[in-house]
Amino acid sequence: MADDQMSDYQNRNLTPIIDDGFVHVDGESHVLNYDTDILKLDGEREVTNLTEYDDGGDRNPSAHRRTPKKSTETEEADVELSPGGILDEETIARGLSNLGRSANGTGQVYLNVTVPGFSLIDISALGNYIHLQRVEIPYNELTDLSPLSNLLYLLLLDASHNKISKLLDFRPPKNLKEVDLSFNMITEMSDLSAHHYLSKLNLDNNQIREINGLQNCQRLTALSLAHNKVTKIQGLDNLPIQFLNLCHNEIKKIQNLETLKKLKVINLSGNKIRSLKGLQGHDLLESVDLEDNEVIDISEIKYIRDLSMLWQLNLLRNPIQELPDYRLNVLFRIQRLTSLDRHKVEVEEKVAATNMFNPPAEVIAARDHIMHVVYSFLQPSRVWDSTLPSIETPYPMLVLVGPQGSGKKDLALKLVEEFNDYFGYGISHTTRRPFQEEIPGKDYHFVTLEKFEMDIKMGQFIQTYQYNGNWYGLQMESIESVAREGLACVIHMELEGVLTLKNTYFEPRYVLVMPLNEEAHEKRLRARGIYSESQLEYTLNRAEMYKQHNRDHPGFFDMMINSDDIKEAYKHLRRLVMDYLGIGMNTPPANDHGDTAFDSQGMSDQNVAPQLGPRTWSKPSIPDSVSQSFMRAKANQSPIMSGRGIVEEASLKRRQSAAKEAVAGYIPPLFEQLLISFPKTAPQTVEGQQGLGEQQGGDGQRSFSAPVNKAQRPRSADSSSDSSRSSSSLSGLTSASDAQQEESNEGSVQQEGKGIHLPTETVNPLELMSEPGEQSSRSGIHEPRPPSNPRSHSRGSNRPGSDRLKVLPPIGAS
Numbered sequence: 047m048a049d050d051q052m053s054d055y056q057n058r059n060l061t062p063i064i065d066d067g068f069v070h071v072d073g074e075s076h077v078l079n080y081d082t083d084i085l086k087l088d089g090e091r092e093v094t095n096l097t098e099y100d101d102g103g104d105r106n107p108s109a110h111r112r113t114p115k116k117s118t119e120t121e122e123a124d125v126e127l128s129p130g131g132i133l134d135e136e137t138i139a140r141g142l143s144n145l146g147r148s149a150n151g152t153g154q155v156y157l158n159v160t161v162p163g164f165s166l167i168d169i170s171a172l173g174n175y176i177h178l179q180r181v182e183i184p185y186n187e188l189t190d191l192s193p194l195s196n197l198l199y200l201l202l203l204d205a206s207h208n209k210i211s212k213l214l215d216f217r218p219p220k221n222l223k224e225v226d227l228s229f230n231m232i233t234e235m236s237d238l239s240a241h242h243y244l245s246k247l248n249l250d251n252n253q254i255r256e257i258n259g260l261q262n263c264q265r266l267t268a269l270s271l272a273h274n275k276v277t278k279i280q281g282l283d284n285l286p287i288q289f290l291n292l293c294h295n296e297i298k299k300i301q302n303l304e305t306l307k308k309l310k311v312i313n314l315s316g317n318k319i320r321s322l323k324g325l326q327g328h329d330l331l332e333s334v335d336l337e338d339n340e341v342i343d344i345s346e347i348k349y350i351r352d353l354s355m356l357w358q359l360n361l362l363r364n365p366i367q368e369l370p371d372y373r374l375n376v377l378f379r380i381q382r383l384t385s386l387d388r389h390k391v392e393v394e395e396k397v398a399a400t401n402m403f404n405p406p407a408e409v410i411a412a413r414d415h416i417m418h419v420v421y422s423f424l425q426p427s428r429v430w431d432s433t434l435p436s437i438e439t440p441y442p443m444l445v446l447v448g449p450q451g452s453g454k455k456d457l458a459l460k461l462v463e464e465f466n467d468y469f470g471y472g473i474s475h476t477t478r479r480p481f482q483e484e485i486p487g488k489d490y491h492f493v494t495l496e497k498f499e500m501d502i503k504m505g506q507f508i509q510t511y512q513y514n515g516n517w518y519g520l521q522m523e524s525i526e527s528v529a530r531e532g533l534a535c536v537i538h539m540e541l542e543g544v545l546t547l548k549n550t551y552f553e554p555r556y557v558l559v560m561p562l563n564e565e566a567h568e569k570r571l572r573a574r575g576i577y578s579e580s581q582l583e584y585t586l587n588r589a590e591m592y593k594q595h596n597r598d599h600p601g602f603f604d605m606m607i608n609s610d611d612i613k614e615a616y617k618h619l620r621r622l623v624m625d626y627l628g629i630g631m632n633t634p635p636a637n638d639h640g641d642t643a644f645d646s647q648g649m650s651d652q653n654v655a656p657q658l659g660p661r662t663w664s665k666p667s668i669p670d671s672v673s674q675s676f677m678r679a680k681a682n683q684s685p686i687m688s689g690r691g692i693v694e695e696a697s698l699k700r701r702q703s704a705a706k707e708a709v710a711g712y713i714p715p716l717f718e719q720l721l722i723s724f725p726k727t728a729p730q731t732v733e734g735q736q737g738l739g740e741q742q743g744g745d746g747q748r749s750f751s752a753p754v755n756k757a758q759r760p761r762s763a764d765s766s767s768d769s770s771r772s773s774s775s776l777s778g779l780t781s782a783s784d785a786q787q788e789e790s791n792e793g794s795v796q797q798e799g800k801g802i803h804l805p806t807e808t809v810n811p812l813e814l815m816s817e818p819g820e821q822s823s824r825s826g827i828h829e830p831r832p833p834s835n836p837r838s839h840s841r842g843s844n845r846p847g848s849d850r851l852k853v854l855p856p857i858g859a860s
């Protein structure tokens with residue numbers, strides 16, 4: 047019957063056309079029984095449908111050298127199948143399956159045959175079964191497949207594990223779609239132009255050295271040549287290959303893939319590849335396997351980082367794995383990966399990667415702050431006098447914030463120059479070289495990188511930030527030296543510095559100094575003639591970032607000043623400051639910054655934008671009259687006086703009462719409270735620090751980095767809060783006004799018991815202890831407290847630095 051049908055087709059010249067699972071004969075379409083997946087791309091060859099055999103799926107080839115599954119027990123009679131390796135009808139009959147319609151739909155025929163493991167050397171008998179669509183003859187000893195030329199409808203051929211040395215060297219069944227000739231003895235590929243429909247070709251585990259003969263296989267979507275001897279990727283131009291497996295060959299270079307526009311999966315593991323160059327531009331590429339190669343340089347990732355579909359990457363057993371933070375580095379560079387080195391990528395890893403290589407400003411600031419707090423804890427000797435936090439009196443500070451070239455440094459210096467009775471300039475440290483007109487110790491403390499790093503480790507910094515390759519930082523001493531003179535401190539810094547500062551107990555007022563006109567800003571930067579194009583671009587981009595931040599975080603800055611015109615900007619800053627100080631409203635500027643002190647526009651002036659938010663410039667809780675009269679009084683004082691000033695008196699008083707409490711054991715010493723604040727994060731942070739000299743990738747900026755567990759901090763000297771916490775009001779909060787205020791409400795403050803005060807040697811502890819009245823007045827308010835640490839007593843009287851200037855204004859508040 048088979049012959050009849052065959053001749054029928056031939057007589058009628060009905061050449062079946064097979065496409066997309068349909069066979070089209072004489073105008074009719076029939077569904078093909080086509081269901082296979084013989085092509086494995088992982089290099090691990092599996093025999094399809096192993097479970098059909100008696101061995102239950104044993105992959106040992108010898109296990110297949112046995113009879114196919116018997117349908118009944120009676121059929122197990124001793125019939126010798128295919129004696130001498132010549133395939134006989136009986137064997138074929140037992141291997142037939144999948145009864146279906148013939149291609150023309152007129153008869154019922156078997157479509158599949160499976161005859162594995164018979165040591166077959168001759169399969170001529172198969173030539174009679176022209177309707178077969180699927181032939182599986184693995185694990186035999188075949189060298190010749192020419193009988194298959196008759197199988198007009200053959201779609202799938204599995205002749206793996208044989209002794210075939212020539213590739214498809216028989217008259218081709220025109221519709222052959224999938225071929226598995228893995229584990230044979232093929233040494234070279236032949237021209238497969240006749241196989242127009244070939245879509246999957248598996249030639250794993252042969253001896254092939256060169257890829258060729260495929261140029262006309264315009265439907266080839268999957269090609270596997272694993273475990274061969276291919277030395278060069280070639281001969282694949284313009285093929286629609288989606289899955290390419292060239293693992294375990296001798297390939298050194300990824301090349302000639304440019305025209306494989308449909309490539310989705312490529313396996314090049316087990317080769318000698320060093321560079322990923324050649325993978326770029328494959329926009330559909332989803333998976334790259336380069337395990338066991340010689341990739342050593344992390345920068346190679348650039349060739350695949352822009353592949354928008356890539357989700358799977360394997361670089362196991364490459365030297366690149368030895369790089370520190372390799373995994374996070376790769377994940378940072380290719381954030382869309384969901385599998386790396388055969389391991390699922392967790393969201394936490396992506397966050398960690400970003401935090402490590404391009405941390406958001408908040409993360410930088412938090413780390414920076416924690417690092418400096420920790421380093422300062424580690425210092426054995428501290429001069430507590432000048433760092434005493436008090437409850438109600440934030441040390442007055444004014445911070446000018448803005449992008450480089452906004453003119454904030456000039457504004458700060460000018461302000462300090464004019465209002466030198468009120469403000470002192472908090473000089474930052476920097477590792478950059480001074481510009482021509484800059485004076486060391488006035489504009490900045492210019493220090494070496496080594497010195498900067500050393501100072502960090504000595505816990506001297508409150509905050510550091512790397513900008514354009516240089517480090518900047520504000521030291522406690524810079525603030526203290528201003529505070530010692532009874533002055534409020536003016537500093538300037540970038541946004542990231544502010545974020546750190548907002549983590550500390552300082553509560554400055556923040557003024558955004560913003561060049562709103564980009565052209566003017568650029569002009570000013572260019573006029574300096576010191577910045578490269580990339581630095582300019584970077585700074586201008588940051589200016590945008592400032593604007594955005596200001597929009598997104600209402601209340602973050604206390605106000606904004608347009609600095610397009612620096613003289614105008616100063617006039618407005620000056621007026622604001624005077625307004626707040628409550629002094630000299632009619633005083634003309636004592637400098638060349640304007641003809642008159644203020645214009646009539648007042649706060650509504652367009653150059654001054656008070657920020658919406660919970661805070662206002664002046665502190666409502668202190669009556670203006672009080673603060674202003676105090677400030678006026680203060681204005682008449684010299685900041686450095688021979689006798690004890692009002693500020694000093696206040697400070698002394700506070701510390702005396704602090705000493706009483708500490709001696710009486712009411713309040714744990716400061717250092718204990720601080721340690722309680724950061725029991726977990728501190729050591730980890732310090733250990734994780736890297737040297738300043740170490741560069742990082744990404745944008746070239748960083749603060750010291752270390753993994754940070756964001757801890758909930760109790761109120762203490764380091765009374766951090768979220769980054770957008772409002773700063774305190776500057777109004778009425780100079781040291782002096784603080785003193786006044788303290789005088790009026792000292793009792794209530796002390797009763798709250800939140801202040802952290804240390805005794806000074808100006809106070810005799812024994813004397814203090816003998817003041818029962820005071821103690822009893824507190825005892826009704828405080829919970830009973832454990833006895834204070836005995837060490838605190840001795841520390842109180844003997845601590846280093848106790849011979850320093852004794853009376854200093856307090857800094858910060860809880």
Ligand SMILES: Nc1ncnc2c1ncn2[C@@H]1O[C@H](COP(=O)(O)OP(=O)(O)OP(=O)(O)O)[C@@H](O)[C@H]1O
Pocket residue numbers: 448449450451452453454455456474475509510511513518519520538539540541542543
């Ligand atoms: N301690 C600090 N923390 C963070 N940023 C700082 C610190 N000290 C200075 N900066 C900022 O680093 C940037 C670079 O400093 P640089 O001295 O080169 O700028 P600048 O020309 O003075 O800036 P501007 O003209 O805006 O005053 C400036 O924006 C400056 O304000």
